[in-house]
Amino acid sequence: MQLIATPESMFFADALPLQSGASLRGYDLSFETYGQLNASKTNAVLVCHALNASHHVAGSYAGQAHSEGWWDNMIGPGKPLDTEKFFVIGVNNLGSCFGSTGPMHLNPDTGQVYGADFPVVTVEDWVNAQARLLDALGIQTLAAVMGGSLGGMQTLSWTLQYPNRVRHALVIASAPNLTAENIAFNEVARRAIVTDPDFHGGHFYQHGTVPKRGLRIARMIGHITYLSDDVMNEKFGRQLRDAVLAQARDASGSLDVGSYKYSTQDVEFQIESYLRYQGDKFAEYFDANTYLLITRALDYFDPARAYGGDLSLALGRASAKFLLVSFTTDWRFSPKRSREIVKALLDNKRDVSYAEIDAPHGHDAFLLDDPRYMGVVRSYFESISDELEGQP
Amino acid sequence: MQLIATPESMFFADALPLQSGASLRGYDLSFETYGQLNASKTNAVLVCHALNASHHVAGSYAGQAHSEGWWDNMIGPGKPLDTEKFFVIGVNNLGSCFGSTGPMHLNPDTGQVYGADFPVVTVEDWVNAQARLLDALGIQTLAAVMGGSLGGMQTLSWTLQYPNRVRHALVIASAPNLTAENIAFNEVARRAIVTDPDFHGGHFYQHGTVPKRGLRIARMIGHITYLSDDVMNEKFGRQLRDAVLAQARDASGSLDVGSYKYSTQDVEFQIESYLRYQGDKFAEYFDANTYLLITRALDYFDPARAYGGDLSLALGRASAKFLLVSFTTDWRFSPKRSREIVKALLDNKRDVSYAEIDAPHGHDAFLLDDPRYMGVVRSYFESISDELEGQP
Numbered sequence: 001m002q003l004i005a006t007p008e009s010m011f012f013a014d015a016l017p018l019q020s021g022a023s024l025r026g027y028d029l030s031f032e033t034y035g036q037l038n039a040s041k042t043n044a045v046l047v048c049h050a051l052n053a054s055h056h057v058a059g060s061y062a063g064q065a066h067s068e069g070w071w072d073n074m075i076g077p078g079k080p081l082d083t084e085k086f087f088v089i090g091v092n093n094l095g096s097c098f099g100s101t102g103p104m105h106l107n108p109d110t111g112q113v114y115g116a117d118f119p120v121v122t123v124e125d126w127v128n129a130q131a132r133l134l135d136a137l138g139i140q141t142l143a144a145v146m147g148g149s150l151g152g153m154q155t156l157s158w159t160l161q162y163p164n165r166v167r168h169a170l171v172i173a174s175a176p177n178l179t180a181e182n183i184a185f186n187e188v189a190r191r192a193i194v195t196d197p198d199f200h201g202g203h204f205y206q207h208g209t210v211p212k213r214g215l216r217i218a219r220m221i222g223h224i225t226y227l228s229d230d231v232m233n234e235k236f237g238r239q240l241r242d243a244v245l246a247q248a249r250d251a252s253g254s255l256d257v258g259s260y261k262y263s264t265q266d267v268e269f270q271i272e273s274y275l276r277y278q279g280d281k282f283a284e285y286f287d288a289n290t291y292l293l294i295t296r297a298l299d300y301f302d303p304a305r306a307y308g309g310d311l312s313l314a315l316g317r318a319s320a321k322f323l324l325v326s327f328t329t330d331w332r333f334s335p336k337r338s339r340e341i342v343k344a345l346l347d348n349k350r351d352v353s354y355a356e357i358d359a360p361h362g363h364d365a366f367l368l369d370d371p372r373y374m375g376v377v378r379s380y381f382e383s384i385s386d387e388l389e390g391q392p
Numbered sequence: 393m394q395l396i397a398t399p400e401s402m403f404f405a406d407a408l409p410l411q412s413g414a415s416l417r418g419y420d421l422s423f424e425t426y427g428q429l430n431a432s433k434t435n436a437v438l439v440c441h442a443l444n445a446s447h448h449v450a451g452s453y454a455g456q457a458h459s460e461g462w463w464d465n466m467i468g469p470g471k472p473l474d475t476e477k478f479f480v481i482g483v484n485n486l487g488s489c490f491g492s493t494g495p496m497h498l499n500p501d502t503g504q505v506y507g508a509d510f511p512v513v514t515v516e517d518w519v520n521a522q523a524r525l526l527d528a529l530g531i532q533t534l535a536a537v538m539g540g541s542l543g544g545m546q547t548l549s550w551t552l553q554y555p556n557r558v559r560h561a562l563v564i565a566s567a568p569n570l571t572a573e574n575i576a577f578n579e580v581a582r583r584a585i586v587t588d589p590d591f592h593g594g595h596f597y598q599h600g601t602v603p604k605r606g607l608r609i610a611r612m613i614g615h616i617t618y619l620s621d622d623v624m625n626e627k628f629g630r631q632l633r634d635a636v637l638a639q640a641r642d643a644s645g646s647l648d649v650g651s652y653k654y655s656t657q658d659v660e661f662q663i664e665s666y667l668r669y670q671g672d673k674f675a676e677y678f679d680a681n682t683y684l685l686i687t688r689a690l691d692y693f694d695p696a697r698a699y700g701g702d703l704s705l706a707l708g709r710a711s712a713k714f715l716l717v718s719f720t721t722d723w724r725f726s727p728k729r730s731r732e733i734v735k736a737l738l739d740n741k742r743d744v745s746y747a748e749i750d751a752p753h754g755h756d757a758f759l760l761d762d763p764r765y766m767g768v769v770r771s772y773f774e775s776i777s778d779e780l781e782g783q784p
Contacts, residue, residue: 020654120654180624180663181616187664188612191671194657195605197589202657213587217609220580224573232572238694262412262512262692264684265586265594269691271572272579279583292656299661300654302630 003076003083005032005059005069009099012132016094022119025108029133030092030099031055034075035083037139043388044087044139046130047071048147048154051222051294052286054098057090058083073369080378085385086143091130095121095293103289104205116202116289123150123301127157131165143384145320146170148366149333150294153301156341159318160303166320168384170377173330173366175337176311176344177302182332185225186295189218193288202289211288216279218291223278228329228362236271311340312347321351323380325373327365328358353380395451395468395475397424397461401491404524408486414511417500421525422484422491423447426467427475429531435780436479436531438522439463440539440546443614443686444678446490449482450475465761472770477777478535483522487513487685495681496597508594508681515542515693519549523557535776537712538562540758541725542686545693548733551710552695558712560776562769565722565758567729568703568736569694574724577617578687581610585680594681603680608671610683615670620721620754628663703732704739713743715772717765719757720750745772 015023058075061067075081092100103118147155152174193214200207267273307313326338345352355376359365407415450467453459467473484492495510539547544566585606592599659665699705718730737744747768751757
């Protein structure tokens with residue numbers, strides 16, 4: 001059965017106070033829902049998105065080929081998160097460039113596009129905005145919140161900000177905060193964007209420019225960190241591009257490895273060609289200010305900071321049951337980081353399941369079809385479903 | 393005893409044929425020597441440099457404070473490579489921006505600065521140029537060649553290009569070629585440089601500009617890969633800058649963690665401040681075309697390519713004795729890569745020593761003072777010295 005997705009939008013007139021002290025006047029949230037909310041409104045699952053994704057989590061848009069949601073392999077009829085049983089909600093976060101109010105929208109205070117003046121939003125702010133959407137949908141308690149990477153951070157934050165509204169939390173390929181190395185990669189990406197002369201201090205819309213050079217570099221850096229060294233070697237290795245090799249073949253067709261063209265600026269290796277393609281594609285659709293906002297939300301997230309760095313103290317407020325999943329070759333959000341969360345939850349005697357999946361794909365693995373990973377999530381949702389059926 | 397270094401330069405009138413098929417007409421090599429060449433000319437050690445270093449390997453320049461060579465902790469009187477016993481030579485590679493002929497020099501064919509027209513040079517080309525310098529110095533056989541990182545690649549290449557001229561090879565924190573991930577990081581750095589509007593296709597000298605934005609990004613990426621995740625966390629962690637914290641302190645001086653300023657473009661974390669500083673410093677002195685050339689030399693190096701990827705076949709020509717050293721937290725040139733070289737040499741029944749040093753500093757460790765590392769190199773050179781004294 002094909003799942004048809006229909007994007008919706010809701011306007012919120014009340015100002016949203018933000019962690020920075022600023023507040024956001026009247027804003028829109030784009031969202032999609034799949035499946036049916038049951039009569040007792042207990043089967044809702046909120047799915048939180050990561051850096052470059054959106055509310056379009058599952059299904060396809062009617063009449064649009066290749067319009068599958070970003071987690072369509074995970075969510076849908078008969079899939080691990082089964083929309084025959086659960087009412088699934090995807091929300092686009094504030095500050096994004098995919099529909100919810102963000103830097104490309106008008107600032108009601110000035111009548112101008114926000115641009116760089118869009119307030120800094122944090123994971124906590126996003127969760128507060130998501131909670132208001134649930135209020136509007138009449139959902140008091142979520143059967144589960146689920147997310148990977150930055151989406152996992154939102155999931156974790158849900159269990160701390162609204163402990164009574166979350167029964168289960170699925171925190172996948174995530175971390176209790178970024179390491180210095182993670183922040184460093186974000187910082188380089190941001191510097192590439194803000195030092196692009198087309199950025200104009202974040203007000204490039206008025207100048208009719210787009211800081212594509214910076215966005216390309218940012219995306220290339222991102223892609224390197226999403227993949228494992230192993231999978232990169234397997235996919236691309238040190239292979240020269242076909243065109244380069246063709247040039248180096250002699251008249252008999254055999255390869256003269258010493259005679260290919262040497263160049264400092266041309267694309268010679270396949271990995272270069274892949275990265276340039278990814279960078280170019282991203283620069284066509286992603287907003288530079290959104291990139292800055294979302295990477296900053298990643299940097300700032302640190303629920304233990306208010307507890308002197310003690311994660312066990314910080315997670316004491318959580319009362320949900322947890323499933324954590326990590327992937328062995330993920331060096332961006334390594335298994336070690338998931339185990340920190342597991343430990344802190346166990347210190348609080350919380351109910352925690354943890355799966356460390358042996359997958360070669362690095363951080364990207366959380367979006368891919370590893371059978372063991374899919375199986376773990378499927379069984380977890382089956383047990384939630386059993387719980388729901390068992391309750392009055 | 394303080395070692396005083398004196399830079400020298402030598403002109404080579406004969407054209408140097410390059411691996412690309414091009415050749416370099418009349419060129420200069422900058423170099424320094426330390427210690428005394430013995431009567432039999434058997435105690436010479438060539439030290440090869442990596443990406444941003446030079447011929448100024450050891451000692452200081454007379455009257456210049458803080459002018460120590462880049463490997464001054466390793467090389468000098470009484471140091472692991474003891475200049476009381478060995479005659480040590482540092483050479484600046486072609487294409488560099490520190491004295492030897494490079495993109496900033498005049499192209500004799502055109503009378504213009506080379507810029508982007510400087511021919512692509514490879515590790516093999518550098519070794520050929522170094523061999524000509526040794527010819528000029530009257531040195532037929534080297535007691536040892538030594539280098540770290542890209543310098544280790546030159547060392548390895550010496551044993552293949554001039555097997556009869558090298559008795560010992562010290563290959564430190566190196567690899568038989570770059571992985572796809574290594575190439576990917578180089579490619580992002582290069583894209584940052586060549587897409588900087590001040591690059592002008594590599595002919596920025598004529599435009600009176602310097603592509604500093606690109607150089608800064610390149611260096612920031614480099615620095616992340618030189619350090620280990622652990623050492624970054626230890627040095628910087630998630631610490632906010634003092635100024636940010638000061639602002640967040642309330643009247644009583646206690647920290648209100650919720651109230652520091654939130655910003656997408658300011659420097660908030662100490663790691664950011666460190667990276668920006670490193671990037672700014674580098675952009676002041678390093679040449680953009682040199683950066684492209686040297687990273688390309690890294691990408692292209694692959695002695696096994698001509699042997700269908702079989703490193704054991706490729707290293708069959710080497711007859712030197714080897715010391716390989718790697719560092720446990722080096723993820724740029726990991727111990728696994730050094731072990732590939734060790735294995736290939738053992739397949740050829742070569743004399744190989746290998747030390748895997750448990751050091752926290754990542755790739756940078758090869759420049760630092762780890763006592764076990766220093767001890768291993770010291771003993772190795774002592775045994776070379778004993779060999780020299782034992783010979784006729």
